Amino acid sequence: xxxxxESFATALRHLRGxxxxxxxxxxxxxxxxxxxxxxxxxxxxxxxxxxxxxxxxIVQIAKELAYDVDKLLVLAEKISPAAEELLKEQPAVGKLxxxxxxTGFTEWEKxxxxxxxxxxx
Numbered sequence: 001x002x003x004x005x006e007s008f009a010t011a012l013r014h015l016r017g018x019x020x021x022x023x024x025x026x027x028x029x030x031x032x033x034x035x036x037x038x039x040x041x042x043x044x045x046x047x048x049x050x051x052x053x054x055x056x057x058i059v060q061i062a063k064e065l066a067y068d069v070d071k072l073l074v075l076a077e078k079i080s081p082a083a084e085e086l087l088k089e090q091p092a093v094g095k096l097x098x099x100x101x102x103t104g105f106t107e108w109e110k111x112x113x114x115x116x117x118x119x120x121x
Contacts, residue, residue, distance in 0.1 A: 027040045029064050030057060055081050
């Protein structure tokens with residue numbers, strides 16, 4: 001996957017600017033586990049590489065900025081909550097991924113197509 005941005009912080013700053021959202025505006029839309037919004041200073045710290053948010057916060061940021069959540073998660077070196085849940089529920093998936101890495105497997109589009117075909121049946 002080609003990186004559009006050098007870091008999560010750079011992506012966040014650029015995407016937020018592109019949407020013409022202030023730190024305060026975006027922070028008000030992002031909720032912590034207790035339902036309260038994150039603070040603008042927390043978002044500022046993220047943009048200045050002083051903090052890396054949780055995957056749940058990154059998912060919300062991606063949604064608010066209309067950007068691919070998986071790309072943002074990769075930039076932040078995080079795993080998606082859905083992927084983490086799948087790995088816990090299906091340990092064979094982890095084994096499959098390790099084997100793919102060991103062997104240099106790269107044909108993930110074929111795997112995706114196979115899964116999509118199975119779900120259509």
